[in-house]
Amino acid sequence: MTESNIFTQYMQKRNVIVKNKKILQSSYIPDKLPHRMDKINEIVEIIAPSLNKDKPSNILVIGKTGTGKTAVMSYIGKELRKADVEQKNCSYIYVNCEVVDTPYGILYNISNQIITDPSKRIPFTGWSLDKIFSELSDYIDKEDKIFIIVLDEIDRSFQKNGDDIFYYLTTINEVLQNSRVSIIGITNNAKFTEFLSPKIKSRLGEEKVIFPPYNVNQLRDILYERAKDAFDEGVLDDEVIPYCAALSAQEMGDARRALDLLRMSADLAERNGDVLITAAHVKSAKNKIELDAVSEVIKTLTIQSKTVLMSVIKNTEDGMSTMTTGDVYSTYKTICDAISQSVLTQRRVAGLISELDMLGIVHARVKSFGRAGRTKEIELNTPKEIISMIKSDEVFKDLDSYKPQKQTTLM
């Protein structure tokens, strides 16, 4: 008999209605990908030559989030490994550029998937890019294989670092004697290629595969397919899946969203001790997911960003529904003063505001007031829960006790 601990009561109380929770995770790769066989075939046709050691074309996979790009690619990767088990003619390498978004990180990641000898591994920082690159080329060439390198969320890396790495990777074939490398780039930004330099653009986009969003019916099929294996009979109310599908169809046919919704609904039901998952669970799951997404972002904000956001909140509470960069900046300065933090330049703060805007935490539109200047019109766009979360952040714990002095400090 195991001893009881603080979790025991939850273990016992929890009535498990989900048979296999892994299946509902969006990272889980099912054996069947409904409504994507055509895309799979399209890609397989392009990369099949690699099994005979011929270099396939580079591919650019374009499609909105949650249209199955990543799932299809890992499915193909799995199948490719199976098909290649005897000849060992090709190697499938996957890197998510959203997770590792620096040139160094990407090369580091690729290299260490290829280099099996632990003592030869590349350190995660310290080397020059040239050195990593030549080391990587050596290893690749030694293997005498076709390498298929999948770069997921490729536009993320591009946004931050330009197209240098893509230049490296697409030109690598010129220094190789035996092996060949082909690149499969995945992006959800259709306009991504416009910003690439022409040379890289033509290399990277030798072939393009476009993933359209799922429609309601397709989403429903996907959910049913997974639910079949994940749930026991009769725990799902009939309307749950159609409802999930409908909600996600509104959001550009995002299948990941749909699955998250379903999984979260099941979670909530379990936690509640309910035996039937209903539309009500879906509804609160939706709220929770949206909230979690924002608070996740907030957590990763720098202290400076939080301070800027705090300034916007403070201004809003003082009755300004919209404000300018200047307004935010002056409040920002007093807050910095209150919590004794270094003050950034206005230019930088304007930049931080733009970042917050891109994250969807505030609304900022550039607006011109004619002769009275041009500025951003800033508006708070954050749920109450998040605001109180920011306010209770320990960075601002001194703020409440701080009384702004009246214009005594001039600088």
Added chain:
DNA sequence: CGTCCACTGGAATCAAGGGTCT
């Protein structure tokens, strides 16, 4: 119609902090 405000956008640069290599 031109002016001119109060910023925006972009680029170049710096400094600090992670680390390796010899």
Added chain:
DNA sequence: AGACCCTTGATTCCAGTGGACG
């Protein structure tokens, strides 16, 4: 220990810019 390397956040500089006012 000192020389280098990459990343990140901040700073500095500078050339725009939309449109109300005169």
